[in-house]
Amino acid sequence: MFKVLDSAVPIACWSCSIGHNDSTLFCPHCSKIQPPPGGDYFSVFGLEPRLGLDLPALEHEFHRLSRKVHPDRFARAGENERQWSLADTALLNDAYRTLKDPLHRTEYLLKLEGAEIGPDLSAESAAADGKDRKDPSRVPADLLEEVFELNMQLEEMRMARKMGETDAGLQPSLEQAKRRFDGLLVEVDQNLRIQWQVWDEGDAAARKKAEKTMVGLLDRRRYLSNLVRDVTETLGA
Amino acid sequence: MAEGRVVGIDLGTTNSLVAYMQGDAPVVIPGVDGSNLVPSVVALDPVPAGGGRPTVTVGNTARKALIETPERVIYSVKRLMGRGLQEIQDELKLFPFRLAEDVETGEVPRIRLGELKFTPPEISAYILRQLKRNAERFFGAPVTQAVITVPAYFNDAQRQATKDAGRMAGLEVLRLVNEPTAAALAYGLDREKVGTIAVYDLGGGTFDISILKLRDGIFEVQSTNGDTHLGGDDIDNLLLAIALDEIHAEHGVDLRVHPGAVQALRKAAIDVKISLSTEPVARFDIELPNGDRYQREIPRAVFELLIEPVLARTAGPCKQALTDAGITPEQIDEVVLVGGSTRIPAVRQLVDDLFHLKARGKRPHIELNPDEVVALGAAVQADILAGASKSTEEMLLLDVTPLSLGIEALGGTVARIIQRNSTIPASATEHFTTGVDGQTNVAIHVVQGERELAADCRSLARFDLRGIPPMSAGLPRIEVKFLIDADGILHVSAREQRSGQVAQIEVKATYGLTDEQVESMILDSFDHAEEDFAKRLLIEARNEAETILAAVERAPESPAWNQLRGEEQEAIAAARNRLASVKQGEDAAAIRDATLALDQATRRFAELMMEAAVTSAIRGKTMEAAGVDLGEAVTAPHAMAPAEFK
């Protein structure tokens, strides 16, 4: 284990000494690899922050940059260039992984904009999810009654399973609940997409409003998908 | 840095190989005996008459000693790489590893070999050194840089142990490549492929499944899964157990107390397994110490029933890999089979079922020898890294980390910071603070695995953030950066942000050797003396010649000698005389050629000797009783060679 080189912003290229902006992996003048730039994930791909992305184009750019920056291309380079290649590629991979996934992308952009959102998707623990679901304050208000009902049924189902019994009535009713919540998830995703467009095309005020809506939608989505996972696991057990 | 050749090495559980890129095609470099496979077996020769440190032999020579002096031989050491004392208890039951008595929890286990003790990376280093020498002999030039393959599902500690072994062997490991990915590279070289492929890799001791997307020369791994303790060894053990039990029950003989006999029986079990891949029935036919014969027919149907549970354990990882890649079996365009165990028809049937191949008019790829394909792929990756060749300049491998990386949180739960199947290099930044006023240390426990509780995951490292400026609880903000490099190995750095101080980190790897320990285990330094290279080649060639000449000198004392025809004995004498005269000269290549010629001439004699030795080992006699010792080095190789998958 070693110390990763500090990601200080270079004022000038280490190789040709010509100044360049900070968001580039390569010197625009001499093409030499640069230390990890300080910009956001979007800038790695030369993009302004936005939510609607052309995914095939993003993949193409990811491959193009990977070919240039990957440690395989620097196996016999000097120590500094090897370290920068490693750090730059990690940044490129982290950026691609985050941006290609619609939910991670949305969360990331909201965080960039300073929004306070629920537990980070990338750092969540399964145990924390469980707590999340059982905390009544986190249940979306319009679903309180249904969720209460569903949790009772899940509990019954688990008990029955433990005793080695099968409750003929529970299975279809849980399956129905799963379909219902799956449907709600699709609805959330549709709403998120609408907000993406609002954000991408709106002015500052519209963006702030969309951000607030999306934070709510992401909370709801996280809640719903944990619920669906619980039901699926119980049904499949 | 030396700009010599970069070789590709498959450091396998059962066999190891070294390959390089010849023009635009990868080829395996044979050993001095002409064989491409070097058995991953290491033996300690007897202590020299005048005292001193005994020599270590590797490969077929070492495998011969398995029957003769099993307590001085070790095989399948890959199963122990990067693992702690608790983790290897199961292996100790199944394999004849003799643990040193003084190993303490938290230490890297040491294995007893005769009167000496070795860590698993040291044993692997001997195998790597043999491969390095084979390559140097082949090129007539030093080799100092290599790509080494590891099972995709190897964790951080297992990868680090492999890199340590490389360093001990005098090799700069430019990259660790995952075995299934290497296989995909070997296959992907000769065709312009676009599509999704699955690599099913069932080797001697490990199972991997990887799913890759190919596009414009980019090999992008989508997901990987596996089991680092599942392979052909497990199948051998099932057959061996049956034979041992039946011999005990039916003939009242407990062979388990004779390690040499168990090894001979294991060889017979492997032969049965191999022949069942092509024959409907195979048989044990072995003479026992009490004069009885153990004769047992194993029909293929019975064999398939027996191994079904082992094979079934590969299905779960395959399904998980598909799920993680977000695809169905029908979306897999091609399946590549890797590893000797994929020659078993039942394995091919299982693969067909898992990926719905026959139904779609497809067959798995077996065009490249499954024992060699990983080494060939390693050579391709070596060529990519050397960056000097047209044939690979468009190729790039984007691999993933097989296991999630997490930090132990309050209550012993795991907070995942890098998810499994993330493309590597990958990084994550986490912030930590203090819980008590004036606290200057924060302890962090890093784990690898998919379980919810840290105690159920693999502990990677514990480290202490030290030198935090004393502040009120919760005020310090320590930024810790975790970075998994292109070898799948974790690096950590930290910084206290409020004071701007770079926090000191003291990392204590949960398992593994320290830098100083690795340094102290670097094998004999004459390997590094590049200026003496030609001299070294000559010395080695002469040593090999001496060894075989000594063995041939004693040959007429053996009963097997009289089984040779007159012209065979004459041919041996002629080859011996030629070698004896060439050996006086300075031409290493000529000495090697003459050695090889004598080796060829004695091939049938060696086989006859080995037959006698195996029989006598099972009957409880020693090698000496069966005839003279054949000696070490080049004559022995073929003796056990039929035990290979062919």
Ligand SMILES: [Zn+2]
């Ligand atoms: Zn420049």
